[in-house]
Amino acid sequence: MRLRKELRLRKVGKDYIIVEPGQDKVDMVKVFTLNESAAWLWEQVEGDNFSRDDLTKLLLEKYDVAPEKASEDVESLIAVFHTQNFLEERE
Numbered sequence: 001m002r003l004r005k006e007l008r009l010r011k012v013g014k015d016y017i018i019v020e021p022g023q024d025k026v027d028m029v030k031v032f033t034l035n036e037s038a039a040w041l042w043e044q045v046e047g048d049n050f051s052r053d054d055l056t057k058l059l060l061e062k063y064d065v066a067p068e069k070a071s072e073d074v075e076s077l078i079a080v081f082h083t084q085n086f087l088e089e090r091e
Contacts, residue, residue, distance in 0.1 A: 006020060009043065017031055056071050
């Protein structure tokens with residue numbers, strides 16, 4: 001899978017938000033924020049292909065977390081990415 005290349009992660013104060021450059025106007029209903037660990041994962045894989053296992057491995061290397069918890073968190077994050085249309089469509 002791969003994040004959509006036109007999306008950008010921006011830090012605003014203590015928040016990390018996803019923006020789509022080039023929008024004529026900002027739709028505040030569609031602003032989406034990520035927590036610090038999700039934003040860190042975004043930064044690690046932005047522009048690259050990645051798998052669930054890649055994300056889980058990154059979490060385990062960075063944070064003191066059980067493998068089962070890391071895997072659950074990755075599954076939740078990927079579900080959000082799908083729901084919010086953050087991933088490129090496969091052809």
